[in-house]
Amino acid sequence: MRAAMLRSLPGLSMCLALIACGQHGAAPSEQSGAPPAIAYEAHLAAGVRVPAGATLRNPHEGDAAVAKNGASLFTAMNCDGCHGTDGSGWVGPSLADRRWRYGGADGEIFSSIYYGRPKGMPAFGGTLGTEAVWSLVTYIRSLPLPDDVPTESWVGEARAPGTGASGEGKVNSGQEQRQAHREHSASPDPYLWLEDVHGAKPLEWVKAQNARSAGILKADPSYHKDYEAILKVMDATDRIPYGDLEHQYVFNFWQDAEHPKGIWRRTTIADYADSAPSWDILLDLDQLAKDEHENWVWKGAECTPALKRCLLHLSRGGGDAVVVRELDLAARAFVKDGFQLAEAKSAVTYLDED
CATH class of the missing domain: 1.10.760.10 (Cytochrome c-like domain)
Incomplete structure (x- = not known):
């Protein structure tokens, strides 16, 4: 994938x-x-x-x-x-x-x-x-x-x-x-129909243009070698797991061949210094996408000061608009009747613990 x-x-x-x-x-x-x-x-x-x-x-x-x-x-x-x-x-x-x-x-x-x-x-x-x-x-x-x-x-x-x-x-x-x-x-604008970004006809046109571009790229003798080299780097397990420091934890979003959509995880600062940290998985985005039949793409998270709950920003297909949902970190589950925002180009964070 x-x-x-x-x-x-x-x-x-x-x-x-x-x-x-x-x-x-x-x-x-x-x-x-x-x-x-x-x-x-x-x-x-x-x-x-x-x-x-x-x-x-x-x-x-x-x-x-x-x-x-x-x-x-x-x-x-x-x-x-x-x-x-x-x-x-x-x-x-x-x-x-x-x-x-x-x-x-x-x-x-x-x-x-x-x-x-x-x-x-x-x-x-x-x-x-x-x-x-x-x-x-x-x-x-x-x-x-x-x-x-x-x-x-x-x-x-x-x-x-x-x-x-x-x-x-x-x-x-x-x-x-x-x-x-x-x-x-x-x-009349003869290409106004392309504004229907989810319509069958525009998507077919885009598919045809992508196929045309892919054909040109793949005809280049260096294409497959470069493709495999880039893919190898992106799926490498020895990459540095760059993280965000929050209180006593280091949070990291990780993607590889096993987790193409990614996992959101954390470890302690002390454990992060180890060559093989013990990661605590907070969200498996591949599993969530499979369960909900959605093409979720990770866009980040905002947590409460005490790190009890977090607002997750999830995009359908990687667009700018995101769905915001509240996750209980201890339960590893979304909060029932918790904070949420419908799909939109929005920015939101917690004011305080409540």
Whole structure:
């Protein structure tokens, strides 16, 4: 079951934005396939428009060798940390997805990478240069267009100059853009169904995305070796049992292969100093979950000053919301008609012994 817990987290990733926004070298000339240099702040002030310039043409369009180099650069620059291993979108969108507000044509992708975008997309032009950016564009354009990744849609008429078929060569007034934005905002959200976090359809969609992520990870030659190494560390019995000191006791929550959900236990301070402490088990979370047919996850405990009773914080499935229940430590049982809180994002502790 411990292994199953690890497998449930294949899609986690961290986006490392190592390049500062607004960092530019001198932009190449239009003849070399790049627009004239415009500071990042300038097109921010221009209403999030792409920098003005001629419609860009990819000098390496369809070149498999350049696309291969772009794929290596995509990984080396940690683009996959934000946009997914296959470029189909993760924390950031798929840059080739025309539904994204800045478009997915060659020139639009180039501008996104070269100049950056507000709120998250660094500007790589000054660091990489024109040729490297075009190799990234060529790689991205070689990828299949995603059809199942929720991406922000955009109204074609509100696009900036030179950003695609519907907006090419056309400058829209601020009033036209605001009107287009209002029309877009008033349209139904096609992904509103994902808000039903416990619904069958959203859960099936999540299951499919997890399977997709797991497949990508497991295709990596180092995956299984790393997985087994991490699992061995997490299930090791010689780990240090870090604890919380309360009066004369050391409390510890312990998980291993035998207790994947965990046991809450305590020992005396004197016994804790021994190499093999004698632990007194207060709660077996695996047994409780089995008895109550609940996927309980431990979230901590708050005890009375005399350590007679404790408020246990238990989460269903590991979410932020918890159920609070009162445990009698001497009886190792929940207190009948004791303090309790229904599932909620709450914080509670004892005022005094009663």
